[in-house]
Amino acid sequence: MAVFECEQCGKCCVSLGPLITIERQLNDRDYYCRCKIDNAIFPVHVDPAYREEIADEFAAAGLDRNSMDKKPCTFQRKNPDDDGTTCAIYTSRPAVCRDFRCYRMLIRNKEGAILGRVIGKNTIRTEDAALKKLWDEQAAAIPYGNPAVWIKNVAGILAEHGFCADPVE
Numbered sequence: 586m587a588v589f590e591c592e593q594c595g596k597c598c599v600s601l602g603p604l605i606t607i608e609r610q611l612n613d614r615d616y617y618c619r620c621k622i623d624n625a626i627f628p629v630h631v632d633p634a635y636r637e638e639i640a641d642e643f644a645a646a647g648l649d650r651n652s653m654d655k656k657p658c659t660f661q662r663k664n665p666d667d668d669g670t671t672c673a674i675y676t677s678r679p680a681v682c683r684d685f686r687c688y689r690m691l692i693r694n695k696e697g698a699i700l701g702r703v704i705g706k707n708t709i710r711t712e713d714a715a716l717k718k719l720w721d722e723q724a725a726a727i728p729y730g731n732p733a734v735w736i737k738n739v740a741g742i743l744a745e746h747g748f749c750a751d752p753v754e
């Protein structure tokens with residue numbers, strides 16, 4: 586079984602939309618927030634690199650807190666190290682973000698190198714032309730009714746062609 590590893594690319598944060606609202610500020614780093622999905626209140630600790638800009642935005646928003654919800658997420662911030670984004674509360678992000686898995690299976694070659702990822706129900710993301718062809722022509726058509734049976738059948742097809750299925754825990 587593969588261990589899911591989040592690369593903090595931020596793509597799921599964009600697609601999920603504004604889920605997190607700030608309920609109360611404790612100091613310039615700590616807040617109480619609410620998650621709109623389960624309505625849970627949770628404490629967050631802002632990464633020191635983003636403490637000032639988030640505290641400034643919070644102060645500028647005043648009573649108009651909704652103005653901080655316009656981005657995909659209040660805590661999604663530009664990553665200074667590349668062109669992407671990062672989560673400013675990664676270590677204290679809510680359960681809904683912590684539990685999210687953007688892929689459900691890794692596909693490896695015999696040497697263990699990762700050649701592809703299965704996302705959603707049965708969509709593959711891969712640069713390997715042979716794996717893509719195999720998936721589209723055989724694996725994608727396997728009925729998904731029972732996840733354990735689906736994994737077994739997919740793993741069988743992949744193994745016949747020299748690939749290894751590695752489901753995420």
Ligand code: SF4
Nearest residue numbers: 591592594595597687
């Ligand atoms: S869960 Fe996946 S899509 Fe979301 S930030 Fe992590 S790697 Fe990116």
Ligand code: SF4
Nearest residue numbers: 598658660661672682
């Ligand atoms: S709290 Fe972090 S992980 Fe969750 S949606 Fe916002 S930026 Fe993404």
